[in-house]
Amino acid sequence: MGVATAPSEPASEFDRTGPGRAHWLRVARETAEDLATDAVAREQAGKVPFGEVSGLREAGLLTLLIPAELGGGGDDWLTAYAVVREIAAADGAIGQLLGHHYFLSWSARHYAEPALAAHVERRSATEQWCWGGALAPQDMPLPLTLARKAGGHVLDGRQSYATGVLVADRLAVRAERADTGEPLAVVVDPARHGVRVEGDADTFGQRLAAGGSVEFDAVPVAAEDVLCSLSADEEVLSPRAALASPVGRLLSVQLLLGMTEGVLAEAREYSRAGHSPRHPSWPDSSHQDPQVLTAYGELTVLARSASALTEQALQAVQRGLACGEALTYDEYADISVLVSVAEAAASRAAQESTTRALDIVGARSASSRLGFDRFWRNVRTHTLQEPVAHRLRDVGDYFLNGAHPPFGLPV
Incomplete structure (x- = not known):
């Protein structure tokens, strides 16, 4: 029996012509x-x-x-x-x-x-x-700006830490129109003159996510490379367009669940090999250590609970995508809240599992050779980038007041 089961697979609304x-x-x-x-x-x-x-x-x-x-x-x-x-x-x-x-x-x-x-x-x-970059608003003094120029536009500014930029063949970035301030999604070839990619992320975890910063100095942008508006104004943002938020945030959930399952699987293999942090002389050691068994039981409950809540969110997102333009704001709000619930559960499961797995393994988990610390560092780095406190407030406001969660793209 595994630590946590993968989500079930309801039929897709899309016609399948690929491998499947x-x-x-x-x-x-x-x-x-x-x-x-x-x-x-x-x-x-x-x-x-x-x-x-x-x-x-x-x-x-x-x-x-x-x-x-x-x-x-x-x-x-x-x-x-x-x-x-x-x-x-x-x-x-x-x-x-x-x-x-x-x-x-x-x-x-x-x-x-x-x-x-x-x-x-x-x-x-x-x-x-x-692809690399980021479409979410950044807490920066000056956003990227896109100014009109004969034959197209020019892009200026700096985008701070964004995933994938060090290996990207194309960057997708958020820029504001210089004349109106409207946020736009822009595609940029990182090989263009005026683009400078810097590997300055220097995070203690998720070090292989190819994060870094990008400088744009009067970079020419063709009209076809300006994809669309990213305005959150309900007069511009349809419920279908708003669905990009829960769709993207569910990637964060799956990432956290994957790391949860990964650390528990590795810790379990270590325990099955006969290692115990407290009773090395016991036969089968940690197989019979009641504290270890209890810890595994508690973490399995957390992981499976988060997986079950994620399954509800997955099905809701799938239904929303199937609705297309017929999706309503009320339906979007229901979907967004279900994803917020899954985010909170997955964040807790990942942080608890990657922390307590070190206790289960014991002092040996401090060994860099074993690499158990990478799970904790990776999860903690991600949860700092995608905190769930505001998601919990959204869930509470929806439950108590029926308020629709604000639109926000994942970092």
Whole structure:
């Protein structure tokens, strides 16, 4: 019996013309196994993950969400979520990198006009782009600005820490129109003149997520590279467009659940090998240690509870995507709250599991050779970037007052 079960797989509303979910889950498991073989050494080396991205590209995982008729894998979000969770169990940073790529590469289809979205996705599939950047507002003194210029626009400013920028073939960034302040989603080739990518993230966890900052100095932007408005004004933002928020936030949930399952699986294997932090002389040691058994029981309950709540959110998001333009604001609010509940549960499960797993292993968990600390550092770094306190307030306000949660893209 596993620590926590993967979500069930209801039928998708999309026509399947690609290899199918079973194929992609098998590919994800094989990729995760490859990543797990040297996860500790790679994390400690902290090199830019060009090799890991090449592995994802060769496996076909980068194009999973792109329609098959455009040259992609032709699958849906249920499969993408399961793939991210599988990869994250082996390597949380690469799971974050892949999930972030999925959200940014999918944003063109969700936000842009169909013809433009198809053009972007076809090129992304043909050239096997890896996407990086960020569309969420940043707490910076000066946002990126997009000013009109003859024949197009120019982009100026600095985007601070964003996932994937060190390995990206395309950047998706949020910029404000210089004349109106309207936020826009903009696609930029990082090889363009005036773009400077810096590896200055310097985080203690998620070190292989290829995070960094990007400077834009009068970078030319063609009209076709301005995808859409990111305004949260309800006169501009439809319920369908707002659905991008819970869709993206569920990637964070799957990432946390994957890391939870990963640390518990590794700790369990260590315990089964006969190690006990308190009773090394006992036969079968930690198999019979009541404190260890209780700890595993409590963490399994947390993990499975978070997984069950996530399943509810997954099904709600799937229904919302199926509604399309018929989705209402009330339905969007229900979906967003269910995702917030899953976020809170997954955050708690991940933080508890990665902390208490160190206690279960005992003093040996301080050994850098074992690498148990990477789970705690990766989870803590992610939960600092995506805190859930405001999500809990949204859930409480919805429960007590029926208030709709504010729209907000994931960091």
